[in-house]
Amino acid sequence: MPTIKLQSSDGEMFEVDVEIAKQSVTIKTMLEGKWYTGVDRWVTPPNVSSLICPQVIQWCTHHKDDPPPPEDDENKEKRTDDIPVWDQEFLKVDQGTLFELILAANYLDIKGLLDVTCKTVANMIKGKTPEEIRKTFNIKNDFTEEEEAQVKQVPFTLWHKKK
Amino acid sequence: MGHFLSKNGYSLKKKKKSRKLRKKKRRRNCFLQGPCMLCFIVHGTSGSVEDDWPFESAVAAASKLAERYVSLNSPEECAKFLLSPGELAIWEGQGRSLLSKLIGPPALFCAADYSEMVCKRKCAELQRCTPRKQPRCAFQEAMENGEERGDSRCLLPSLPSSSSSSSPSEEDGSGAGRHTDAGSAATSSSSSCCCQLSQNESSEEAKSAESTDTPHINQLPSSILLKVFSHLSVKERCLGASLVCKYWRDLCLDFQFWKQIDLSGLQQVKDDLLVKIASRRQNVTEINISDCRNVQDHGVCSLASNCPGLIKYTAYRCKQLSDVSLCTVAIHCPLLQKVHVGNQDKLTDHALKLLGEHCKELKDVHFGQCYSISDEGLVALAQGCSKLQRIYMQENKLVTDKSVQAFAENCPDLQFVGFMGCLVTSQGVIHLTQLQHLSSLDLRHISELNNETVMEVVRKCRNLTSLNLCLNWTINDSSAGISVCDWRV
Numbered sequence: 001m002p003t004i005k006l007q008s009s010d011g012e013m014f015e016v017d018v019e020i021a022k023q024s025v026t027i028k029t030m031l032e033g034k035w036y037t038g039v040d041r042w043v044t045p046p047n048v049s050s051l052i053c054p055q056v057i058q059w060c061t062h063h064k065d066d067p068p069p070p071e072d073d074e075n076k077e078k079r080t081d082d083i084p085v086w087d088q089e090f091l092k093v094d095q096g097t098l099f100e101l102i103l104a105a106n107y108l109d110i111k112g113l114l115d116v117t118c119k120t121v122a123n124m125i126k127g128k129t130p131e132e133i134r135k136t137f138n139i140k141n142d143f144t145e146e147e148e149a150q151v152k153q154v155p156f157t158l159w160h161k162k163k
Numbered sequence: 164m165g166h167f168l169s170k171n172g173y174s175l176k177k178k179k180k181s182r183k184l185r186k187k188k189r190r191r192n193c194f195l196q197g198p199c200m201l202c203f204i205v206h207g208t209s210g211s212v213e214d215d216w217p218f219e220s221a222v223a224a225a226s227k228l229a230e231r232y233v234s235l236n237s238p239e240e241c242a243k244f245l246l247s248p249g250e251l252a253i254w255e256g257q258g259r260s261l262l263s264k265l266i267g268p269p270a271l272f273c274a275a276d277y278s279e280m281v282c283k284r285k286c287a288e289l290q291r292c293t294p295r296k297q298p299r300c301a302f303q304e305a306m307e308n309g310e311e312r313g314d315s316r317c318l319l320p321s322l323p324s325s326s327s328s329s330s331p332s333e334e335d336g337s338g339a340g341r342h343t344d345a346g347s348a349a350t351s352s353s354s355s356c357c358c359q360l361s362q363n364e365s366s367e368e369a370k371s372a373e374s375t376d377t378p379h380i381n382q383l384p385s386s387i388l389l390k391v392f393s394h395l396s397v398k399e400r401c402l403g404a405s406l407v408c409k410y411w412r413d414l415c416l417d418f419q420f421w422k423q424i425d426l427s428g429l430q431q432v433k434d435d436l437l438v439k440i441a442s443r444r445q446n447v448t449e450i451n452i453s454d455c456r457n458v459q460d461h462g463v464c465s466l467a468s469n470c471p472g473l474i475k476y477t478a479y480r481c482k483q484l485s486d487v488s489l490c491t492v493a494i495h496c497p498l499l500q501k502v503h504v505g506n507q508d509k510l511t512d513h514a515l516k517l518l519g520e521h522c523k524e525l526k527d528v529h530f531g532q533c534y535s536i537s538d539e540g541l542v543a544l545a546q547g548c549s550k551l552q553r554i555y556m557q558e559n560k561l562v563t564d565k566s567v568q569a570f571a572e573n574c575p576d577l578q579f580v581g582f583m584g585c586l587v588t589s590q591g592v593i594h595l596t597q598l599q600h601l602s603s604l605d606l607r608h609i610s611e612l613n614n615e616t617v618m619e620v621v622r623k624c625r626n627l628t629s630l631n632l633c634l635n636w637t638i639n640d641s642s643a644g645i646s647v648c649d650w651r652v
Binding site: 094099103106121125130134137138140 | 379
């Protein structure tokens with residue numbers, strides 16, 4: 001079976017079946033385009049470390065027989081309670097790893113992985129007060145007291161949007 | 164341009180001519196990519212700054228500012244919005260609270276904080292700009308004045324978080340994550356560079372605060388954070404995410420979240436807000452202003468004329484609205500599918516005729532307790548909107564069997580029909596047997612109804628699952644009994 005190598009940011013090489021790698025639209029596009037047709041082909045996604053690379057490969061391997069993900073329907077209600085159990089276990093990692101997975105999925109354009117990771121983060125936000133969210137993600141509160149009071153007093157819908 | 168920002172606003176008048184030229188030039192340099200209500204770019208000017216600057220009272224001045232602010236409806240106008248130092252002082256004194264009464268946004272003018280926000284997004288990677296790259300702005304003036312005003316009235320980047328720009332940033336090839344924002348900002352040669360000058364200290368700070376190797380959530384590309392937020396409900400965004408930090412608040416303002424707007428019950432909502440929403444041209448698809456007693460026709464008309472993609476319009480109990488609002492909605496929104504305007508007693512047949520003429524996609528209407536509506540309007544509606552699936556009338560005393568017949572004959576897709584309290588009799592109801600898809604029928608308290616008609620309807624409408632005949636005194640158990648048997652068959 002033809003394989004392709006992924007080179008992590010710290011130089012390690014990981015071999016993976018082309019069919020599995022094709023879940024990444026980025027890689028798929030590269031393969032379909034003009035490409036060095038030698039035996040040794042490799043892709044170097046930036047900022048994907050040698051710790052994350054094998055995890056991405058693991059996810060793709062597990063999901064290799066999945067049907068292609070449906071197109072995003074804007075009007076369809078977005079759910080977060082439909083993350084498969086395997087993925088839930090897979091994503092029981094620390095925040096740093098989770099975000100790195102998001103970044104890798106984003107660059108490699110692996111929709112399924114990006115979806116479940118984003119849903120996981122959304123679940124970490126749901127049900128929490130702003131203060132709890134800040135604690136969870138270590139975000140600094142940059143509202144002044146006055147702003148915060150204003151923000152709370154006025155329904156959010158009255159805000160304007162910055163394009 | 165220094166003169167522009169002179170403390171005495173009046174002196175601007177003299178230099179109007181040359182300013183106009185400069186204004187054009189500045190605009191060419193302007194990288195403003197969209198409405199940026201939150202920042203007060205000191206660019207060119209509308210001529211009117213000094214003209215309507217009474218300085219009579221801080222409140223009057225501030226309210227003028229507020230009005231001008233509210234009337235901004237294009238990127239060019241935003242770019243021209245000028246605040247001289249005098250105006251800014253007034254604004255900070257009075258205007259903010261005034262504006263919040265009108266519109267109620269949160270901190271508008273703390274550009275300083277905005278720059279912090281930007282920094283949190285790790286602008287550290289961005290190129291530093293020399294002042295020349297920026298539009299001539301207050302910043303420069305401040306520099307000229309030797310003040311440390313780098314953090315005030317700073318030009319705000321248009322957030323690369325908008326969906327339209329998100330894909331370029333991903334295709335950047337500069338890869339995922341941390342640097343994507345920087346990449347997109349740098350390539351679009353826009354935005355964040357301007358803040359860089361003022362940001363260095365704070366960016367250093369932010370950098371050190373989050374300098375660990377593990378990525379911080381705010382380092383993710385904004386397109387990803389938007390994706391995460393899209394999984395939250397409106398309430399969770401409003402009460403949770405948007406209150407976390409300014410960056411998140413701005414992301415939550417992204418237009419993708421505001422296609423379906425539900426303002427029901429909010430008494431603070433007035434026309435100016437609807438005008439503002441309309442000016443965004445964000446192609447709202449659903450709007451709900453039920454129980455918003457302070458909305459007038461003007462606001463609804465603004466919204467309707469600017470949102471041709473409107474699909475659902477809900478305005479229960481808006482008795483203050485007249486025919487004009489629904490007429491305007493009908494004329495400007497050909498894609499309308501749902502119109503629920505129960506309890507608007509000023510609505511007349513004219514609006515319904517317009518709906519019948521213009522809104523061929525209508526599927527769901529509710530005109531309960533719109534007492535001025537009669538057969539004339541409903542017949543026109545039925546004849547025009549053959550795709551209707553749900554119609555609901557209640558206590559419309561001018562609605563008779565004629566309407567029922569018209570709907571039965573013209574709208575074969577009807578599933579939910581309600582004529583509670585109308586002047587409908589068995590003569591009209593019998594026509595409903597034509598409706599093969601009828602599943603729910605509400606005939607409470609109509610003028611007259613006999614058992615035979617009910618039985619006939621039940622027999623013919625095989626999909627009927629809900630039948631409400633309360634307060635029809637002539638209906639007795641026999642018809643109910645037979646009805647049940649028929650159903651079982």
